[in-house]
Amino acid sequence: MTALTLSDLQAGYDPDLPIVKGVSFTVSKGEAVCILGPNGAGKSTMIKAIAGLVPCFGGQVQLGETEVTGMPSHLLARNGVGFVPQTENIFTRLSIIENLQIAAQLLPKPERPRRIEAMLDMFPDLAARPRELAGALSGGQRQMLAAARALLTEPEVLMLDEPSAGLSPKLVGQVFETLRRISDTGVTLVLVEQNVRAALALTHRALVLVDGKLAHDGPTDVLHDGRFLGELFLGHRAAEAGR
Ligand SMILES: Nc1ncnc2c1ncn2[C@@H]1O[C@H](COP(=O)(O)OP(=O)(O)OP(=O)(O)O)[C@@H](O)[C@H]1O
Secondary structure, eight states: OEEEEEEEEEEOSSTTSOSEEEEEEEEETTOEEEEEOSTTSSHHHHHHHHTTSSOEEEEEEEETTEEOTTOOHHHHHHTTEEEEOSSSOSOTTSBHHHHHHHHHTTSOGGGHHHHHHHHHHHOHHHHTOTTSBGGGSOHHHHHHHHHHHHHTTOOSEEEEEOTTTTOOHHHHHHHHHHHHHHHHTTOEEEEEOSOHHHHHHHOSEEEEEETTEEEEEEEGGGGGSHHHHHHHHTTTTGGGTTO
């Protein structure tokens, strides 16, 4: 079953200068997909456009059978999309539990305690110190809190923008281990990543975006050959798209 479909999506900050220039792909339910590409290719812009945070100028985004193009992020959250932005994804002056309580406000009141408990069960590192200020957490723990906030509403699709950004290799390992556990629960994962090695180890399929267009959509195993990926990044293999 299809979880997410992009059809000829065009998006950006100025309608005369689209950053995402007609991208189409589908993601199946339960799949884990990474979006790779050189700096400035438009990866973050594309994921933010899907998440309702950047304007779409053309094309469509569908969640299952439902069109959600341009739907604001809080409504998308109610429709099964969780999004973890790259920065400012937690309230640093509030405690862990308060961060979860705020995210839980999207849920009907009676469901909130059960979902907060579920997140504390899933993230023992957070459960160990619920009253600690989020700003005092390590980079990896912050990403876990950000993921927990997004998972509270039980999204079918969880999208993350560079979850490894600014983390030490050890913390990257922890975050990706957490993402694997999330993926194993059946949640569809779509992540933008600069850390190609970590992304390829987690996901089975990669989309490579070059200059706002899809240059590759296929299994990650061929990308373990760094040369192939390098050529893709440089745009020499743009014809691979859709093969
Ligand atoms: N808020 C914004 N307003 C205007 N232009 C922006 C904004 N954010 C990004 N851009 C531009 O959009 C283009 C694509 O940026 P984007 O961050 O989507 O690329 P990316 O592939 O995610 O890059 P990176 O891997 O470096 O994060 C860049 O030219 C960038 O300058």
